[in-house]
Amino acid sequence: MYRYDEVDYRIVRERVEQFRDQTRRFLAGELSEDEFRPLRLMNGLYIQRHAPMLRVAIPYGHLSSKQLRKLAHIARTYDKGYGHFTTRQNIQYNWPALERVPDILAELADVEMHAIQTSGNCVRNTTTDAFAGVAADELIDPRPYCEIIRQWSTLHPEFAFLPRKFKIAVSGSVEDRAATLVHDVGLHVVQSADGEIGFRVIVGGGLGRTPMVGEVIREFLPTRHILTYLDAILRVYNRYGRRDNKYKARIKILVKALTPQGFAAKVEDEWLHLKDGPATLRDEDVAHYASFFDDPAYETLAANLESFGAKLAEDRAFARWAEHNTRPHQQPGYRSVVLSLKKTGVPPGDITAEQMEAVADWSERFGFGEVRVAHEQNLILPDVKESDLFEVWQLARAQGFATPNVGLLTDIICCPGGDFCSLANARSIPVAEAIQRKFDDLDYLHDLGEIDCNFSGCMNACGHHHIGNIGILGVDKNGEEWYQVTLGGSQGNHTAIGKVIGPSFAQADIPLAFEKIMNTYVEQRQAGERFIETVRRIGLDPFKERVYAKHH
Amino acid sequence: MRSIIKDGQVVTDSWTVLRPDEAGQLPEAAPERDVIVPFAVWKAAPEAWQNRSGRLAVWLAPDDEPAELAGSLDAFPLLAVDFPAFTDGRGYSIGRLLRERYHYQGELRAVGDVWQDLVHSLWQVGFNSFEIKEGKALEDALKGLGTFSERYHSTWREPEPLFRRRNTRHKTVA
Numbered sequence: 001m002y003r004y005d006e007v008d009y010r011i012v013r014e015r016v017e018q019f020r021d022q023t024r025r026f027l028a029g030e031l032s033e034d035e036f037r038p039l040r041l042m043n044g045l046y047i048q049r050h051a052p053m054l055r056v057a058i059p060y061g062h063l064s065s066k067q068l069r070k071l072a073h074i075a076r077t078y079d080k081g082y083g084h085f086t087t088r089q090n091i092q093y094n095w096p097a098l099e100r101v102p103d104i105l106a107e108l109a110d111v112e113m114h115a116i117q118t119s120g121n122c123v124r125n126t127t128t129d130a131f132a133g134v135a136a137d138e139l140i141d142p143r144p145y146c147e148i149i150r151q152w153s154t155l156h157p158e159f160a161f162l163p164r165k166f167k168i169a170v171s172g173s174v175e176d177r178a179a180t181l182v183h184d185v186g187l188h189v190v191q192s193a194d195g196e197i198g199f200r201v202i203v204g205g206g207l208g209r210t211p212m213v214g215e216v217i218r219e220f221l222p223t224r225h226i227l228t229y230l231d232a233i234l235r236v237y238n239r240y241g242r243r244d245n246k247y248k249a250r251i252k253i254l255v256k257a258l259t260p261q262g263f264a265a266k267v268e269d270e271w272l273h274l275k276d277g278p279a280t281l282r283d284e285d286v287a288h289y290a291s292f293f294d295d296p297a298y299e300t301l302a303a304n305l306e307s308f309g310a311k312l313a314e315d316r317a318f319a320r321w322a323e324h325n326t327r328p329h330q331q332p333g334y335r336s337v338v339l340s341l342k343k344t345g346v347p348p349g350d351i352t353a354e355q356m357e358a359v360a361d362w363s364e365r366f367g368f369g370e371v372r373v374a375h376e377q378n379l380i381l382p383d384v385k386e387s388d389l390f391e392v393w394q395l396a397r398a399q400g401f402a403t404p405n406v407g408l409l410t411d412i413i414c415c416p417g418g419d420f421c422s423l424a425n426a427r428s429i430p431v432a433e434a435i436q437r438k439f440d441d442l443d444y445l446h447d448l449g450e451i452d453c454n455f456s457g458c459m460n461a462c463g464h465h466h467i468g469n470i471g472i473l474g475v476d477k478n479g480e481e482w483y484q485v486t487l488g489g490s491q492g493n494h495t496a497i498g499k500v501i502g503p504s505f506a507q508a509d510i511p512l513a514f515e516k517i518m519n520t521y522v523e524q525r526q527a528g529e530r531f532i533e534t535v536r537r538i539g540l541d542p543f544k545e546r547v548y549a550k551h552h
Numbered sequence: 553m554r555s556i557i558k559d560g561q562v563v564t565d566s567w568t569v570l571r572p573d574e575a576g577q578l579p580e581a582a583p584e585r586d587v588i589v590p591f592a593v594w595k596a597a598p599e600a601w602q603n604r605s606g607r608l609a610v611w612l613a614p615d616d617e618p619a620e621l622a623g624s625l626d627a628f629p630l631l632a633v634d635f636p637a638f639t640d641g642r643g644y645s646i647g648r649l650l651r652e653r654y655h656y657q658g659e660l661r662a663v664g665d666v667w668q669d670l671v672h673s674l675w676q677v678g679f680n681s682f683e684i685k686e687g688k689a690l691e692d693a694l695k696g697l698g699t700f701s702e703r704y705h706s707t708w709r710e711p712e713p714l715f716r717r718r719n720t721r722h723k724t725v726a
Contacts, residue, residue, distance in 0.1 A: 007702050014700050038639050151704040157673035158648055161641025238645050273653055279706040285715045
């Protein structure tokens with residue numbers, strides 16, 4: 001993984017000192033609330049219901065065991081012993097004291113981490129496929145480009161105060177696991193017919209109040225031009241994006257207003273002036289960053305050992321876990337393990353300091369000291385030998401990480417909701433738990449198969465409800481918490497925005513509504529048809545009729 | 553005369569920014585004064601600003617188009633860009649455009665909601681003087697210029713981005 005050099009360290013430490021001074025001046029009354037707010041947000045610090053909330057970046061979801069131990073140490077020393085992984089490969093602490101935040105940042109800097117631009121109207125943490133570098137379907141490793149973009153976006157002097165937040169995601173595999181079509185900029189690493197590597201550039205996707213699927217504005221951009229082209233996109237957005245209404249300030253609104261073709265033309269005009277300038281990447285620059293992501297020292301192993309097959313055959317629970325919670329690997333004899341942070345009764349994405357330390361230990365014992373954070377709020381051990389899987393499963397079970405539900409209905413993507421977040425209209429955690437309890441029968445859950453269930457406590461859509469096969473949105477009706485249900489959303493290569501099925505539900509009625517939706521699916525599905533495929537085939541009406549039918 | 557920051561030092565300054573009142577009227581300014589007038593006002597009637605003994609400059613609002621000024625840059629010893637709120641970042645792009653695309657060589661001043669935590673980036677994109685907001689200490693703003701000793705990007709101040717300098721340095725070492 002990428003390692004800081006002396007300059008990277010210096011930049012992050014100078015940022016810590018800048019923030020320490022900003023906090024001091026705020027506490028001393030030298031900075032007003034209105035002045036300090038944008039400054040603290042640009043360093044990931046919100047003021048929440050109970051306390052400040054600090055969001056720490058995990059660039060493109062990569063963590064070393066040392067960094068994870070530091071996150072555990074911070075959770076224990078400055079917080080209440082736990083943290084929360086978000087849908088954008090960040091971790092949030094919900095209980096730090098404002099005056100101690102600079103010390104947390106200094107601790108993070110020691111392990112090459114920071115909270116720079118994890119909030120505010122600036123370029124946020126660049127995200128990618130959590131299986132980058134190991135996925136069996138990978139075409140090109142996106143991580144070197146993620147690091148190049150991370151450095152470009154960090155403290156960029158022209159783009160510190162954009163009209164609104166700006167999120168970039170990169171994917172280099174057949175299946176897009178980085179939700180690139182619902183980002184402000186999505187980049188697909190692709191290879192041209194003559195073998196040149198470049199990007200397909202997608203702009204204007206996003207969720208929130210006005211969900212939109214992004215549009216391709218350039219089919220192929222050679223990699224050397226990526227930074228000048230991003231400068232051009234950001235400059236057009238910075239200058240012409242709306243600033244009069246925060247709900248119309250994302251780049252998607254500008255792209256729609258200009259049309260994708262019109263927006264692309266403006267970017268190309270701007271880019272002509274920047275193209276081939278000093279920010280153009282040379283081969284040796286790309287090679288420099290790629291060198292940090294060389295393969296670790298894999299052993300030469302045979303795939304599908306007999307002993308592994310025998311274990312799968314004799315232990316049904318292990319087989320179920322291996323089927324749902326592990327993924328194919330580029331290297332024969334290895335798999336990636338998904339540690340589920342979706343155990344019933346635990347808020348999705350939450351993790352204790354002890355659990356973090358356990359994962360750090362396992363990443364060293366059963367891998368190369370690396371851990372990944374998935375946007376589905378799970379953790380990944382990227383390089384586990386098949387021969388070690390049984391032991392890893394047992395350890396994961398003991399720590400509550402082995403719920404065999406990855407990709408299933410109860411693997412709910414969920415924001416912290418009204419229990420923590422001051423923006424939320426409704427609580428999400430207890431409702432997610434009620435759904436998990438309703439579908440706690442593993443046989444039934446597995447029979448229902450792959451279903452993305454995404455849950456947001458408000459229109460800001462941190463839980464990505466629009467792209468859940470089933471989405472839930474918390475809404476406020478005269479001060480009461482209600483829940484709107486959408487069907488038909490999906491992420492990946494067939495990204496689609498879900499449609500609302502009808503009037504919203506009271507909290508207590510959500511599990512029953514889910515049961516009716518699932519019953520309809522089971523009755524209507526054809527052999528081998530996944531939930532989303534049935535919804536696409538038969539439309540929303542059969543579901544609506546069942547859910548809203550009058551009692552007889 | 554008030555003090556401003558120019559080229560990294562606190563200096564006294566003779567320029568006055570003229571801003572329209574609520575009715576859109578500019579305040580009167582004696583002909584011997586050095587004034588910075590709104591770009592839109594100047595553009596509407598450039599001849600009205602001739603025959604003054606004081607010097608003339610214009611200031612751009614965030615939604616002004618610097619390209620419209622490109623042919624007249626030599627006429628101005630100073631250009632200013634207004635930041636009505638520090639969270640409005642359009643002026644940073646205007647600064648880069650004036651310097652990098654239109655090659656403006658004169659003094660480029662940031663005015664409005666400008667203070668300590670903003671000046672480092674403004675300097676990078678090409679501003680070299682700062683009229684610091686009322687109530688904020690110039691000495692603090694001066695410190696702000698030195699907040700960071702290194703940057704990743706290609707900027708007007710240092711066109712070679714860090715990744716190029718890094719690799720060149722590595723090569724030299726090897």
